[in-house]
Amino acid sequence: MAKDKMTKVRWLYSYQKECRWLEEMAMKGWFLENITIGIIYKFRKDEPKRMMYEIDRFNLPKKPTLEEIQHKEIFMEMAQELGWQEVTHDESLTYYFCKEYEEGGINELYNEEESRRYRAQKFGSFLKKQAKAMTFWAMIITIIDVLIRLESLAIREMADKLVWYDWFTLIYVIICCATALFSWKLGEKTEKELSMTRAEWEASVDTALHKTVRKLVLTTRGLSKLLKKEEEKGWILKSVTPTKYFFEKREGGQQVYTMDTKWLTNQRLKKSGASKIDDSKDWQGLSNDWQIQSVKDAQEKGWQFVCALENRTIIYRGDADVVEALNDAKYDYSMRSTSIIGEYGMFLILCGLIGGVIGFFVGLLSF
């Protein structure tokens, strides 16, 4: 007898990917029956069919109104009326629905942008709430540890017996923080993915159209070289983070790149005799006045804006025959420190270093 049940274990961090996979399984005649702890999928064999899978959840706010309490009932009834069948739900109360594909019909649960974003937010806020809870417990455990330590200073013989608790706190806090960070990132990713239609998502993950390069580039010259090399292969820069470069497959291939920062902009201003851009009230390095100046300078020299990393860096692109160098060649090898971690980041690192040095000397004195 042919098998008519099957269990598969999959760890998928993307609902879009998960739904697509469930649809592929249905095409092979395997239909989802149950999901346990989010990774164990039970399937039942039947005639292969083109199915659409969707997810939703029913979070309640802190003080739900009568209508909000009744929402789930209304939704379930409406879903059934419009052809969606509830398949199952998992332990985090994410509900799975399916519907047979209908040519020319509506094959999405949310087929309009505003409501799609509304659903995405439900998932995003659920995951972010978990992250907040984790952070809260990490803090509580740390505070308890500190209190116990203060207590044990008074009772000397207690101190040695409590070392295990320090270890417990340390491990607990590390696990909490890691989980919180993971949940938060997952929440952001989920929200972004669920705001897209399936087609938009498919395009966004298509490796023939997009590519990410992870690299720490330290100099302007290094950056120009990297971007030019990718451009020659048809990969055009779209956006950056400190260590990631996102490319898009597009027409092009002859353009060159350059980078500008506040410091470089001020060097240019100094050279031309103008006053430096500096806001003494801007303690946190939030001002982007220099960027406004930088764009003007760059456009004058034929450069086009590509992307910026907050107010730390701007990257420009331009035709090699048209553009003039934005900055003096002598700055090509200067370190990109501030443009990577930001002014405030530098400030915090400096504070940390000073604190460390003071702590070291205080420690020396007390022995």
Next chain:
Amino acid sequence: MDEALQKKYIPMTETTYYTLLSVIVPRHGYAIMQFVSELTKGRIQLGTGTLYTMVGRLTADGVVRIELTEDGKKAYQLTEIGMELLQIETQRLENQLQDGRETLGREGQNG
């Protein structure tokens, strides 16, 4: 009528406008979807979640109320407030259209 409600709904989105039109007489979810689809010749298609999000908000604001039909299913109907909103919006659209036509007739030829 509540001024905040007017501010929230006027001007209203096309989808909201058609949904309100569809519940002047009581209709089930599926009937709403079909009504809107037919009236707009298939241009506006309401997906389940989209319709539910909309109806959920409309009922919470008292623009639409839920009525149980004999078979225990839920039908939706416009309330008095909803009717008033629909009329205000229709008048507003009429004014907008008139302004548009007049201005285009007067200044549109130059372009």
